[in-house]
Amino acid sequence: MIPYPIRNQFRHTIGQLDMPPRLLLGPGPSNAHPRVLQALGMRQVGHLDPAFIKLMNEVQDLLRYAWQTENKLTIPVSGTGSAAMEATLANLVEPGDVVLVGVNGFFGLRLVDMAGRYGADMRQIEKPWGEVFELDELKTAVAQHRPTILALVHAETSTGACQPLDGVGDLCREHDCLLLVDTVTSLGGVPLLLDEWQVDAAYSGSQKCLSCPPGISPFTLGPRAVEKLSRRKTKVANWYLDMSLVGQYWGSERTYHHTAPINMNYALREALRLVAEEGLAARWQRHRETAVYFWQGLAELGLDCHVAEPYRLPSLTTVRVPDGVDPKAVTGRLLSEYNIEIANGLGQLAGKVWRVGLMGFNSRKENAALLLAALREVLA
């Protein structure tokens, strides 16, 4: 034995890993598809192995399908959704750039915080949480602020609102502005056509409608965004997320940047393979049908949705907490008695709504039926 003064106060003996069988119907993570969990545990190869490089190409193409984009720079970022969010800003923002963010929920505020750290001249327009921006409101704001980047949240995970993007791409092109869109809670579950809508930069998460565990996150930049990146006068102020380097590993050069999360890429491949098998049209339809079934059930329980129907996300529903009900007592009982996770409101909506996700593999009638039955009992 080597005579080092080893201390054992933290050398705990702990048991084999076990986790309760939760049904994850909150805003994410949602339960991974069983096939995805199986892929996750596949034996490893190196991050420059020919077998892994083949997988990288498959992941990139299937991401392009899921997002409906031809963007070359479409890759998974080696972190959770917030890392991909930050990657879009870190790469596109140079100090002094005017960035206009539509803030109608928690994740709009996060965009403001992040972009500010990269030296952006931040501008905001605001709407009450749960509402969306009209095209005319965006037109006025863009004309007034003349931003370099307009950032909108397509699917606000904190409010359950779906921001329409019709006409926004044209607006941004008229004003030579990049359109950056948060698709964390829409990719793979909600109609989303990046190229058709002329979105220049987008990011998402793996653990929402893609039914993959968190830890890897879709990221894409279109040609106009890549051009801005290539014209930067300053280094990207974030080494790990610097796409001028990461892009070389995912591009034809295959230059080592950081070790890719091998097994998370296995899982994402399987999740995207499931999307391609099902097809986007069928998948969007399934999410819609499950949501409509759930909304009808809520109405029968006398519960109201926070978001007006035309803008309501099928993947994430905010349910208003009835007067006199303690929202945390309800989520606590759902978890402890039924093994069902739903979430409480965040930020402005804390205490006012519950957040229910019916995403990816979890977007099935039986899950909605079970939650409705449990809610009926708990609220009785």
Next chain:
Amino acid sequence: MIPYPIRNQFRHTIGQLDMPPRLLLGPGPSNAHPRVLQALGMRQVGHLDPAFIKLMNEVQDLLRYAWQTENKLTIPVSGTGSAAMEATLANLVEPGDVVLVGVNGFFGLRLVDMAGRYGADMRQIEKPWGEVFELDELKTAVAQHRPTILALVHAETSTGACQPLDGVGDLCREHDCLLLVDTVTSLGGVPLLLDEWQVDAAYSGSQKCLSCPPGISPFTLGPRAVEKLSRRKTKVANWYLDMSLVGQYWGSERTYHHTAPINMNYALREALRLVAEEGLAARWQRHRETAVYFWQGLAELGLDCHVAEPYRLPSLTTVRVPDGVDPKAVTGRLLSEYNIEIANGLGQLAGKVWRVGLMGFNSRKENAALLLAALREVLA
């Protein structure tokens, strides 16, 4: 069906995931322990689930054991090792801080690149790749540059050299300087006593001597580093890695910051549980014995190690490429004929050495014996 104009050019039909049975004896990733791969696929819970919070505490304590530290802020960063590396710099560097880096390999250069992006006044001392710094050299450099942070690479993955840290902690305290140490290729395999050595900040990777897949990475700050963080005048210029926020999720507040990579945390827990079961002394001894066996075998094949024995890492050996041998042809044949991955040299050592990792679960006599046998045949 919803009438969206869906395009199918990237909707590939791909087969079930399969990967060749590689023995990963390069600089990382190393093969995960089978128990770790099993834990990885455990069903998910939410990132604020009581069961997950219990796991977070276990992971933190077992990390403290592995690193031999009592640091409160000891957590896994939600990214690969480079993210944890960047996290130390992003949090500790404020614009204008003098950062002195000991550069004797590729990862010293990476520290310089990263710290520069956070506005550090960068200073470097250099040694040939494969050598280490003498304490006197460090004393002279610290006295000359008066840095706020001295950053050293304990285990240089590009060279296989182990930087002695005796006396460096005292030196840094005398000059009121923080000691930041890269332990990517030492944690869990090479003697390392953070508190005893008075290290103020350290980071590591999961996919080296811990035998966990890449995608989560150990990070720790000691009290002096935390104090510097708390005294910052500027926001951390990196939202995802901002420990003033992340630390609240891992601390008693449990405030949501970003969705933790749930399954990667399962895997890391199992990897650290294996470290605690074996014990650090036995584990370090095992790595040393496997390495010595391998080095003896190399000598019998007439192959030289690049690093002098006293500073040679047991976890990572750089083997000099003999005159007249094409190094890439050898690594190519090892992979295609034997399913063994070793790596070529990086940076200054490209074309001059191979890099062989005998790390964690892979640090076993039979793996060294197999590689020696394969090398004997390929070099014949």
